[in-house]
Amino acid sequence: GQQVMQIPQYQHVQEGEDFTTYCNSSTTLSNIQWYKQRPGGHPVFLIQLVKSGEVKKQKRLTFQFGEAKKNSSLHITATQTTDVGTYFCAGLVAAGNKLTFGGGTRVLVKP
Amino acid sequence: DTAVSQTPKYLVTQMGNDKSIKCEQNLGHDTMYWYKQDSKKFLKIMFSYNNKELIINETVPNRFSPKSPDKAHLNLHINSLELGDSAVYFCASSLRDNSYYEQYFGPGTRLTVT
Numbered sequence: 001g002q003q004v005m006q007i008p009q010y011q012h013v014q015e016g017e018d019f020t021t022y023c024n025s026s027t028t029l030s031n032i033q034w035y036k037q038r039p040g041g042h043p044v045f046l047i048q049l050v051k052s053g054e055v056k057k058q059k060r061l062t063f064q065f066g067e068a069k070k071n072s073s074l075h076i077t078a079t080q081t082t083d084v085g086t087y088f089c090a091g092l093v094a095a096g097n098k099l100t101f102g103g104g105t106r107v108l109v110k111p
Numbered sequence: 112d113t114a115v116s117q118t119p120k121y122l123v124t125q126m127g128n129d130k131s132i133k134c135e136q137n138l139g140h141d142t143m144y145w146y147k148q149d150s151k152k153f154l155k156i157m158f159s160y161n162n163k164e165l166i167i168n169e170t171v172p173n174r175f176s177p178k179s180p181d182k183a184h185l186n187l188h189i190n191s192l193e194l195g196d197s198a199v200y201f202c203a204s205s206l207r208d209n210s211y212y213e214q215y216f217g218p219g220t221r222l223t224v225t
Contacts, residue, residue, distance in 0.1 A: 033213060042201055042216040043154065086152055092212060098167050099214065101154040 002027045004091045006102035013079045014110050021105040023072040023089035030092045032065055032072045033099065038085040046087075081109050114138050115217035117202050123223045124192055131188045132220045134202030142166075142207040143185035144214065145177060148199045160185055161207050189222075197224045 003026040013019050023032065031050040035043040047056055049065035049072060056063045060083075062075040072089055086106045090099040115136045124130055136143065144167070145157040159167035160179040174190045185202060202217040 031212075037152075042219050043203075043214075045213040045215070048213060088154060098156050098159060098169075099212070100156075104152050104154070106152065 002091070002093055002100050004089060004100045004102040006089055006105050008105055009103060011105055011107045012110060013083075013107060015079055015081060017079055018075065018077045019079060019107070020073055020075045021087055021107075023074075023091075023102050025070045025091045025100075027070070027091075027093055029069050030094050030097075032069075033090045033092070034063060034072075034074055035088045035090060035101075036085050037088065037104070041085075043088060076107075079107075079109055081111060083107060084109050115202060115204055115215050117200075117217040117220050119220060120218060121221050121223075123225065125225055126192055126194060128192050129188070129190045130192060130222070131186055132200055132202075132222075134185045134187075134217055136183055136202075136204040136215070136217075138204055138215060140204040140206050140215070141182055142205050143179065143182075144203040144205075145185065145187050146201040146203060146216075148201060148219070150198070154201070158185075158187075192222075192224045194224050197222055 005024045033048045034046040037043045053067045054065040060077045064073045086104040088101050088104045090101045118133045142161045144159045148154050157171050158177040163179045176188045179185045199219045199221050201219050203214040205212050205214045
């Protein structure tokens with residue numbers, strides 16, 4: 001079955017530094033979504049990428065969809081304590097199909 | 112103005128009991144989901160209903176039975192609870208008839224089986 005892997009599993013970042021988390025699918029995706037889950041909270045939708053090679057920015061967050069539509073990345077610049085949480089990518093193989101979530105990258109920020 | 116609500120928020124029960132979790136969404140979505148998040152934070156889909164019709168049924172023990180009385184509600188009944196059922200259960204909803212399938216999650220129900 002389809003698998004979505006995320007690395008790293010944990011990311012310890014010094015406040016102010018940049019980091020990137022990566023998402024890889026075993027199959028070509030129709031689109032990919034990113035969610036953020038704060039500690040004790042629920043996943044909250046961040047963004048969706050659909051086109052091959054697409055890049056989208058949300059303030060300090062940059063999302064990229066690979067050319068082959070099998071991988072994606074999330075880059076955060078100048079990390080803040082508010083960035084703490086688990087970031088999930090979720091891939092959709094075909095329209096109407098189920099989202100397959102990656103294992104998440106748990107981000108801890110050192111002030 | 113809660114979009115997706117779940118009750119109860121916490122559920123502590125003993126092995127062998129039967130329990131239910133309720134979910135309601137007021138977003139006008141046509142599709143609802145149940146996810147299980149284990150202690151390692153893995154999010155795994157269990158069921159999905161579209162317009163009250165079951166469309167996703169993952170490999171889940173048949174002790175778990177979802178029920179959707181209408182488009183806005185999706186409940187989860189669990190029979191003969193086991194220790195391994197302890198997890199956070201999230202309900203979510205989305206619109207399935209467009210290309211943007213972003214899902215809105217409820218606050219979660221933390222189930223502890225002792």
